[in-house]
Amino acid sequence: MGLALDEPKEGDQTYQVNGMNVIVDPFAMTIIKDAGGLAIKSNIFGPMAELESASCGSCSC
Numbered sequence: 001m002g003l004a005l006d007e008p009k010e011g012d013q014t015y016q017v018n019g020m021n022v023i024v025d026p027f028a029m030t031i032i033k034d035a036g037g038l039a040i041k042s043n044i045f046g047p048m049a050e051l052e053s054a055s056c057g058s059c060s061c
Contacts, residue, residue: 020047
């Protein structure tokens with residue numbers, strides 16, 4: 001799931017995650033809930049969002 005800079009629209013919800021404001025539209029929230037949540041991680045390119053079900057643990061990804 002990519003991050004985008006945008007203005008909030010009617011129906012969007014705002015959350016505070018690790019000191020960062022995250023604005024989520026209702027459709028994206030459905031996907032996030034179905035995936036078991038969203039993790040905000042940092043790498044050399046900056047913060048990124050990752051769906052929990054997209055994490056690769058002991059699977060053969």
